[in-house]
Amino acid sequence: MYGRRDVLRASAALGLLAASPWLTAGSASSPLLTRTIPASGEALPVIGAGTSGSFEVEPGSAAYQQLQSALAAFFAGGGRVIDTSPNYGGADAVLGQLLEEGGWRAQCFLATKIAADSREAAERQWAGTLQSLRTDKVELLQIHNLRDWQRQLPYARELKAQGKTRYVGITHYLNSGHAEVAEIVRQQPLDFVQINYAVNAPQAAETLLPLCQAKGVAVLINRAFDDGRLFARVKDQPLPAWAEQLGVGSWAQLFLKFAISHPAVTAVIPATGRPDRQLDQLKAGQGPLLDDAQRRLLIQQFA
Template identity: 60%
Template structure:
């Protein structure tokens, strides 16, 4: 049973979110205590996912040396210990799938992971073959989410993914993109096929999804994964030497990384943000963004103004 203090803490977090939207969020935060990873609902199933996940482009594209793999083992240990589960990868991310599969098996953590990968090729047979190769590299017989990568041959590949879902090879269908210029097309395709998930770029300085993709996701009940919340690291150069806003400490934000992640999470369409990192200390920092109240509209605007 929740204590009175825990109840009031959760009530305060919920109240803060009302500033951003006049109605209840489609994916409200779970009533957790301060410091505990929060979750949001996948509309198509009711399953709850942690709000902080992890990407793997670049960060997990490494070789087999101990110097390269040891930090990633610790990244994964901290990830799961912090209550996170969602790991996003793709066959085009070099050795990332292979490394993830190897380390999850070594650590005995595959059953704890929500694995998301992609099909990024043309033609039915090529799509099926690529997925089979992904399963081998990931050392698993199924994934939780299978996405059409950057809408490539989406008509064919989404049908392939639906078939694989029916066979139990994936639990959820998805579509992805990473460029503002493709948001209109992504929104149109989402309307046509209504996937369980979509994945899109969104950050303090790239907010086009608010006008194009997010409204469709909320209307149709599609879960949203956010990539490039750090603009591939470029946001940090914009705030170099700048202090966090005065209100940051009041909402538990102690780093710019947390601020940028909390900005993305403050939009009600967003389910999970998937920042990539290969450094254990950065993983720990990212995970801290998974707790605390929703940012108000004023706080969001403060970040926009500060970053420029």
């Protein structure tokens, strides 16, 4: 049953969209492609969002208001997956406030992390995470960069058994972590893995992505833009002609399409605080994907 507060939140969100006609225009495009989570069969849109950097803003500031519009564009465009962490400079608290103000929590597939070195520290952090995110559960709980994973993964599974999270997983963001991630995937039952994969860092496709696919583990991709460094490399360069023929309209779209074109990838989670970039990124989840030959061309170009 909806209360007065829920109605006010929904009205505020609709008002935000109405005040920005280009947001609603962007949301009228074709639906996002989806991939299923092997552990459950649940479908997720292939374009998600991250919070590192972009959500580290002061509530009420101009940057916060811009972020609010970006999030409105994300949900209006069919996005669901948002990945955050308690050690992203307060980004989780900002995300929690935005989700509550916009009335978007029910639409959001909320992923966060445990980054602690003891059971006691993890319990304290988890309690703070729920408070910051203004929720009593999340969809995905991940062990951040394999930190103390031997203790924290069992704790995450306990929380899953309690209904505090639906899925558990592990993360890393460097090629140097892939071997250990792969060994854990071989030995431990996991729902998700989050790793880096980009046109200039395609090593995950050699062993790790096929392994996740064989083991039935969903995959989130971080650093698809190499923390923005890829854009410096393509400044003033035109897109490949074959990419434009696929309907790709920007380098950001092409970098994201590269990631989601691998069949093992469930979703990619680029971060942005700008509504225009958010809409551009969502377009990467529409239309045809890259074939093997096109992925190889990009890898050669950025090697």
